[in-house]
Amino acid sequence: MKYRQLLAQSKICLDKNPVYVDAPVNIHIFSSGAKWMADQLNTTATKPFDNTINFGLYGTLKYGVCILAFIAAVFLLWHINIFLLPLAVLVFYFFEVHFLFLFPLLLDNIQQPLLKSISLSYTVGIIRCMTIVIPISIFMLAGLLNIKSPFKNWHTGSLAILIWYKNDIRNRL
Numbered sequence: 001m002k003y004r005q006l007l008a009q010s011k012i013c014l015d016k017n018p019v020y021v022d023a024p025v026n027i028h029i030f031s032s033g034a035k036w037m038a039d040q041l042n043t044t045a046t047k048p049f050d051n052t053i054n055f056g057l058y059g060t061l062k063y064g065v066c067i068l069a070f071i072a073a074v075f076l077l078w079h080i081n082i083f084l085l086p087l088a089v090l091v092f093y094f095f096e097v098h099f100l101f102l103f104p105l106l107l108d109n110i111q112q113p114l115l116k117s118i119s120l121s122y123t124v125g126i127i128r129c130m131t132i133v134i135p136i137s138i139f140m141l142a143g144l145l146n147i148k149s150p151f152k153n154w155h156t157g158s159l160a161i162l163i164w165y166k167n168d169i170r171n172r173l
Helices: 003-016 029-041 055-080 087-099 102-107 113-124 126-143 152-172
Strands: none
Touching: 003 126, 003 152, 029 055, 029 102, 029 152, 055 087, 055 102, 055 113, 087 113, 087 126, 102 113, 102 152, 113 126, 113 152, 126 152
16 A cells, blocks of 8 residues: 555544544553554454553664664764765664554564564565655654644554554464
């Protein structure tokens, strides 16, 4: 699927059933986000949410690795040429797509979810993942500028990734 199709399907789903994370910015951001994702993934089944999974740890690990890679790239690129700094964003997303399917895999109780997410990203293709994720991320980040509902695009983009997972990735498990 292409990012435009994913966003269009996601917008339709959220228009029909506008369910959002109540407090998207809080100390339990990864757990509350995971609960929302579980509801979106399991719309037809009544699979219980597994509270024993440490989503905070996995989220911190995922974004910690991405942020560290971004900072390292900024440092290295700064010393090479300041005009190369925008490439650090690509480095961030290069690492981020390795963990792209981590939360859905956790919700599906897949063994070794970190390794499986990396494996799936390579199966799909890292460049393909980046060409889908980066435009969705731009859409999500741009939505934060909307004063009335800053997280609407965030939910739309997150749901787009879940739709991608449900339609194209789950059957590869």
